[in-house]
Amino acid sequence: MRVALVGLGAIGLGAHLPALVRHPCVDVVQLVDPDPVRREAATGQGIRPAADLDPGGVDGVVLATPPWVTPELVVRYAEAGLFVLAEKPVATSVEAARIYDRLAPEQRRRVQIGLTYRHDPAIRQLKTWIDDGTLGTPVLVRAHIYDEAYSPAKREHAYLITRTLEHGSPVVHEGAHVFDWLSYLLGGPPEHVDDAWSQRTRTGLPAANLTGARISYPGGHQALVEFGWFTAALPRCELTFLGDRGLATLDGFTFDLRLGTADGEREVRFPGDRTTRCFDLQVQRFVELSDGARKSGVPSLDDGIAALRTAQLVAGRAG
Ligand SMILES: NC(=O)c1ccc[n+]([C@@H]2O[C@H](COP(=O)([O-])OP(=O)(O)OC[C@H]3O[C@@H](n4cnc5c(N)ncnc54)[C@H](O)[C@@H]3O)[C@@H](O)[C@H]2O)c1
CATH class of the missing domain: 3.30.360.10 (Dihydrodipicolinate Reductase; domain 2)
Known part of the structure; x- marks a missing residue:
C-alpha cells in the first residue's frame, strides 16, 4: 500500500510515521505539511517533504492534522478515490462534520478514524x-x-x-x-x-x-x-x-x-507499550481496508461522528 503522511507534527512524526514504516506492506511515498518548519524537521526520512499532496501514485493517506482542517482534507482525498486514515476528533463540532454528508457511500466506507486506542x-x-x-x-x-x-x-x-x-x-x-x-x-x-x-x-x-x-x-x-x-x-x-x-x-x-x-x-x-501496540494495529486495519479484507473503516467515520x-x-x- 502506497501511503502519504499529511501533517508532520507531534503525532504524525512521533507515532504514525514509525508505525507506517514498521508495516511490511506499506511504502511511505510522500510526506506533506504546508509549514516549512515542520517540513524541515521531517527531513532525513529518505523522502523530501512537500507542501502539497500529489494524489497520483498514492493508495491511501494518513491525516495527522488539526481537527479544524481535517474534515476538508478527508472529503478532498476520499473524493479523489483514496483510502483515508484521519485523526480524531473528526471535526470540532457536529455542524463542521456536516461536510461529510458530501461523501458517497463508497467514499465514506474508505475512511478510517484514528480512534487509535479502540x-x-x-x-x-x-x-x-x-x-x-x-x-x-x-x-x-x-x-x-x-x-x-x-x-x-x-x-x-x-x-x-x-x-x-x-x-x-x-x-x-x-x-x-x-x-x-x-x-x-x-x-x-x-x-x-x-x-x-x-x-x-x-x-x-x-x-x-x-x-x-x-x-x-x-x-x-x-x-x-x-x-x-x-x-x-x-x-x-x-x-x-x-x-x-x-x-x-x-x-x-x-x-x-x-x-x-x-x-x-x-x-x-x-x-509492548500502548502507543506502539495500537498504532501498529491501526495501520494493519488500514492495510486490510485497502486490500479488501475489511469492507469499511474500523473505527468508521460514523463512529467518529457519534x-x-x-x-x-x-x-x-x-x-
Ligand atoms: N490518535 C491519537 O492517539 C492522537 C494523539 C495525539 C494527537 N492526536 C490528534 O492528531 C491531530 C494532530 O495532533 P498533533 O499533536 O500532531 O498536532 P501538531 O500541531 O503537532 O501537528 C499538526 C500538523 O498538521 C499540519 N497542518 C496544518 N494544516 C495543514 C493542512 N491544511 N495540510 C496539511 N498539514 C497541515 C501542521 O503544520 C502540523 O505540522 C489532532 O487532531 C490530535 O487530536 C491523536
Missing part, C-alpha cells in the same frame, strides 16, 4: 468482562481523563494546548476516544446526558479546562466522566468499571488492567 487488546478484554457477566450488570463507569499538565516553561506545548482549547474544551478532544470506547463497551451510544459541569481553573483560558458529566447508556449502565487539561498537577488518569460482582481498573496511560472479584485480584498486561456528538452534548450541557 484497537487495544485491553479494551477487548474489558468488553469480554462486561459481556460475560464477570463484573455483573449494570456497571458504573468512572472515567477520569487528565492529561497535558501546564508548564509555562514548555512554551510550544502551552501554545498548542491554548490553540486547541480555542476550538473546544478537552471533552471534544479527549472525549473522541473515551466516548468511542464507552459506546463500544456498553452496547451503543448514550441514551442521555443527565448532568454536566465545567470549570476554568484560571482566567485567560479560551475554554473551560475541566468538564464532567453523568451519562446513561443502554442496559442501565451509567458513566461518570471527567476530562481535565492544563493544570500544573493532574489527578490520576484512570477508568474503573464497577458491577455487583467485580471491579475492573484500566490505567489511562499504560492500559494495564486490574480485575478484582470475590476470587481475589489479578493483573492483565499486554506486551463520539463527537456525545462530546458536544456534554460540552453544551456543561455551558
Whole structure:
C-alpha cells in the first residue's frame, strides 16, 4: 500500500510515521505539511517533504492534522478515490462534520478514524468482562481523563494546548476516544446526558479546562466522566468499571488492567507499550481496508461522528 503522511507534527512524526514504516506492506511515498518548519524537521526520512499532496501514485493517506482542517482534507482525498486514515476528533463540532454528508457511500466506507486506542487488546478484554457477566450488570463507569499538565516553561506545548482549547474544551478532544470506547463497551451510544459541569481553573483560558458529566447508556449502565487539561498537577488518569460482582481498573496511560472479584485480584498486561501496540494495529486495519479484507473503516467515520456528538452534548450541557 502506497501511503502519504499529511501533517508532520507531534503525532504524525512521533507515532504514525514509525508505525507506517514498521508495516511490511506499506511504502511511505510522500510526506506533506504546508509549514516549512515542520517540513524541515521531517527531513532525513529518505523522502523530501512537500507542501502539497500529489494524489497520483498514492493508495491511501494518513491525516495527522488539526481537527479544524481535517474534515476538508478527508472529503478532498476520499473524493479523489483514496483510502483515508484521519485523526480524531473528526471535526470540532457536529455542524463542521456536516461536510461529510458530501461523501458517497463508497467514499465514506474508505475512511478510517484514528480512534487509535479502540484497537487495544485491553479494551477487548474489558468488553469480554462486561459481556460475560464477570463484573455483573449494570456497571458504573468512572472515567477520569487528565492529561497535558501546564508548564509555562514548555512554551510550544502551552501554545498548542491554548490553540486547541480555542476550538473546544478537552471533552471534544479527549472525549473522541473515551466516548468511542464507552459506546463500544456498553452496547451503543448514550441514551442521555443527565448532568454536566465545567470549570476554568484560571482566567485567560479560551475554554473551560475541566468538564464532567453523568451519562446513561443502554442496559442501565451509567458513566461518570471527567476530562481535565492544563493544570500544573493532574489527578490520576484512570477508568474503573464497577458491577455487583467485580471491579475492573484500566490505567489511562499504560492500559494495564486490574480485575478484582470475590476470587481475589489479578493483573492483565499486554506486551509492548500502548502507543506502539495500537498504532501498529491501526495501520494493519488500514492495510486490510485497502486490500479488501475489511469492507469499511474500523473505527468508521460514523463512529467518529457519534463520539463527537456525545462530546458536544456534554460540552453544551456543561455551558
Ligand atoms: N490518535 C491519537 O492517539 C492522537 C494523539 C495525539 C494527537 N492526536 C490528534 O492528531 C491531530 C494532530 O495532533 P498533533 O499533536 O500532531 O498536532 P501538531 O500541531 O503537532 O501537528 C499538526 C500538523 O498538521 C499540519 N497542518 C496544518 N494544516 C495543514 C493542512 N491544511 N495540510 C496539511 N498539514 C497541515 C501542521 O503544520 C502540523 O505540522 C489532532 O487532531 C490530535 O487530536 C491523536
